[in-house]
Amino acid sequence: MFGIIVSKVFSSPPFSALCNTFFFKSLSAKRAHVCFDSIVYFNSTTLLQENTSTTTMASSPKCLGKECSAPGPVPNGQIRLYSMRFCPFAQRTRLVLTAKGVKHDIININLVSKPDWFLKKNPFGTVPVLETSSGQVIYESPITCEYLDEVYPEKKLLPSDPFERAQQKMLLELYSKVIPYFYKISMGKKRGEDVSTAEAEFTEKLVQLNEALANKKTKYFGGDSITMIDYLIWPWFERAEMMGVKHCLAKTPELRKWIELMFEDPVVKATMFNTDVHKVFFDSYMDGKPNYDYGL
Amino acid sequence: MFGIIVSKVFSSPPFSALCNTFFFKSLSAKRAHVCFDSIVYFNSTTLLQENTSTTTMASSPKCLGKECSAPGPVPNGQIRLYSMRFCPFAQRTRLVLTAKGVKHDIININLVSKPDWFLKKNPFGTVPVLETSSGQVIYESPITCEYLDEVYPEKKLLPSDPFERAQQKMLLELYSKVIPYFYKISMGKKRGEDVSTAEAEFTEKLVQLNEALANKKTKYFGGDSITMIDYLIWPWFERAEMMGVKHCLAKTPELRKWIELMFEDPVVKATMFNTDVHKVFFDSYMDGKPNYDYGL
Numbered sequence: 001m002f003g004i005i006v007s008k009v010f011s012s013p014p015f016s017a018l019c020n021t022f023f024f025k026s027l028s029a030k031r032a033h034v035c036f037d038s039i040v041y042f043n044s045t046t047l048l049q050e051n052t053s054t055t056t057m058a059s060s061p062k063c064l065g066k067e068c069s070a071p072g073p074v075p076n077g078q079i080r081l082y083s084m085r086f087c088p089f090a091q092r093t094r095l096v097l098t099a100k101g102v103k104h105d106i107i108n109i110n111l112v113s114k115p116d117w118f119l120k121k122n123p124f125g126t127v128p129v130l131e132t133s134s135g136q137v138i139y140e141s142p143i144t145c146e147y148l149d150e151v152y153p154e155k156k157l158l159p160s161d162p163f164e165r166a167q168q169k170m171l172l173e174l175y176s177k178v179i180p181y182f183y184k185i186s187m188g189k190k191r192g193e194d195v196s197t198a199e200a201e202f203t204e205k206l207v208q209l210n211e212a213l214a215n216k217k218t219k220y221f222g223g224d225s226i227t228m229i230d231y232l233i234w235p236w237f238e239r240a241e242m243m244g245v246k247h248c249l250a251k252t253p254e255l256r257k258w259i260e261l262m263f264e265d266p267v268v269k270a271t272m273f274n275t276d277v278h279k280v281f282f283d284s285y286m287d288g289k290p291n292y293d294y295g296l
Numbered sequence: 297m298f299g300i301i302v303s304k305v306f307s308s309p310p311f312s313a314l315c316n317t318f319f320f321k322s323l324s325a326k327r328a329h330v331c332f333d334s335i336v337y338f339n340s341t342t343l344l345q346e347n348t349s350t351t352t353m354a355s356s357p358k359c360l361g362k363e364c365s366a367p368g369p370v371p372n373g374q375i376r377l378y379s380m381r382f383c384p385f386a387q388r389t390r391l392v393l394t395a396k397g398v399k400h401d402i403i404n405i406n407l408v409s410k411p412d413w414f415l416k417k418n419p420f421g422t423v424p425v426l427e428t429s430s431g432q433v434i435y436e437s438p439i440t441c442e443y444l445d446e447v448y449p450e451k452k453l454l455p456s457d458p459f460e461r462a463q464q465k466m467l468l469e470l471y472s473k474v475i476p477y478f479y480k481i482s483m484g485k486k487r488g489e490d491v492s493t494a495e496a497e498f499t500e501k502l503v504q505l506n507e508a509l510a511n512k513k514t515k516y517f518g519g520d521s522i523t524m525i526d527y528l529i530w531p532w533f534e535r536a537e538m539m540g541v542k543h544c545l546a547k548t549p550e551l552r553k554w555i556e557l558m559f560e561d562p563v564v565k566a567t568m569f570n571t572d573v574h575k576v577f578f579d580s581y582m583d584g585k586p587n588y589d590y591g592l
Contacts (some may be wrong), residue, residue: 123470123504136459143465150458162446163432169439174419208419 063292065110070117074133078103079148082118082129084111084292086281088235089141091271093128095231096145099267100152110292142172145228157228168222168229171212175233178205182236186243190286203248209233210252219261226265234262242278359588361406366413370429374399375444378414378425380407380588382577384531385437387567389424391527392441395563396448406588438468441524453524464518464525467508471529474501478532482539486582499544505529506548515557522561530558538574 063084064071074080081097083090083106097104109118114125122129122139130138130147138147149158158165181202188195213221221229237259240246249256262268273281277295284291359380360367370376377393379386379402393400405414410421418425418435426434426443434443445454454461477498484491509517517525533555536542545552558564569577573591580587 132459138459138462138466140466140469143462143469146465147458147462150461162443163428163434165446166434166439166443169442170434170436173436173439 061106061108062296063108063110064115064118065113066115067113068110068115070115071107073135074105074131076133078105078133080104080131081106081144082121082127082131083108084127086273086278086285086290086292086294087111087127088239089126090128091235091238092141092232093130093144093148094271095234095267096148096157096228098270099157099226099231100148100155102148102152108292112290142232145232149228157226157231159222159227164222168227168232171221171229172232174205174208174212178202178209179236181205182239182243182245185245185248186282187286189244199245199248202245203251206248206252206255210255213254213258220258226262226267230258230262231267234268237262238268238272239275239278239282242275242282357402357404358592359404359406360411360414361409362411363409364411366411367403369431370401370427372429374401374429376400376427377402378405378417378423378427380404380423382569382574382581382586382588382590383407383423384535385422386424387531387534388437388528389426389440389444390567391530391563392444392453392524394566395453395522395527396444396451398444398448404588408586438528441528445524453522453527455518455523460518464523464528467517467525468528470501470504470508474498474505475532477501478535478539478541481541481544482578483582485540495541495544498541499547502544502548502551506551509550509554516554522558522563526554526558527563530564533558534564534568535571535574535578538571538578 071080079097079102081090081093081104083094085108094106096102109115109127111125111127118129119125121131121137124139126139128139128141128144130144138144146158149156158168181198184198185195185202188198216223218224220226221233236243240249240259249259273295281291281294284294367376375393375398377386377389377400379390381404390402392398405411405423407421407423414425415421417427417433420435422435424435424437424440426440434440442454445452454464477494480494481491481498484494512519514520516522517529532539536545536555545555569591577587577590580590
């Protein structure tokens, strides 16, 4: 498994993930108001070994905003992810890239002040976006993940059986109706609103999800090892405590077991933030001033 | 290319599409208040040859409502579609089944009075739903279409290149934001509301769709022959005149040419209704009493 960290400053990868964290931390102080369009490579094997505290992501440079020029072309033999460090949708793609050991760089985008060149790549203006060295652009998180699984044959995450693949897509469709509740409840609470109805509906939907897992009689949603659907569902459960919705899992024992197992997955550990870090970002987002570069 | 129509009354298919139309027309008069759970087979080659008037669908039995018992198991070697004759989402699956010549039967569902056994198959309660002879169930129109294309290798509709496949999925995502406008405008008009803002937004989105086609420089959205994305986009344009939104196509010459070409496609002809028929159903739907069996 090999990922990379490169910057325009240093052209000789790899540095270890830890070194790069220190590097970016010290550099970020000096460049507080400067565009930071370095490209970060990392050796993901090292990352998986070292980054076990699950407190920081090691590979994210500061976000690029409206005033920042476009990064150079994607180097041959690798793929680029346009991301935002705290975005759960983009995390889906980061999980897949990491799980499959795909050589990639990451450009983070300031989503409240998007560069024009980014909007040309994705008319929706959202992350994740993938870009290949031949200039092909792919957006929408499930599409990026499926594309990666098709193009990079190592460690297939989608099942080979068409019906099992369809099952994962149907479950994703069900889950897409669950996601809005994470925000409805957490934002409503923060605004001091009554969220009891939303909590009841959310609980009901989580019970459905729990049933899907219980009926499957396996540790994960696609079987006894992690597959694509687990990574597509995961990012919001990483944030469940921070979003104040953990109590809605009271009636979902299988789902709680799944969450525990997912927290132990090295790929999850390599892409996640802890609850405190998520909370700082979410609070800044709720205050209308998202701190995309928090922790760098 | 071979599709089927069977009923519990007649066990020896195939009848020609025309015969079946006559059969169901005469039978429906006698069975006005009786559940009609016959299964319709058709020889789709015959259908494509005979059903050129584009006025009627030849293969749809009366819909099954809450009081109707479940149909028997799906016969070996074929697949079942739960549908509603006028549903544009289910038409996507009918188009793919027909284009690929997949042996299938169709059970139409009364969507305002759904049978419990149907809700057990698809918790969303929507059509289309596919069911295999081994009891596997697949729902959500794009998932059913992709499943069919994967399981039945004849006449592949999705491109083999992963990026081209991703492009079709991204275009479908864009189009999913266009679909609500067909309803917003037509329903708003019928209610006497001011729809000028919706029309302006719709026109803008159609121009984006037109650009996608113009940039491609091909007759269809996926190339110079019809592919999956054309069938996924099509059903709403079949209804554009009936829905009173045709004038919004004024600035989209490539899209208008595409519509003309699609109307000439034998598969479209085999699955479509004409504007007058669509109008009768849509009016009944708007009046709160959808006439699912109109024309049978």
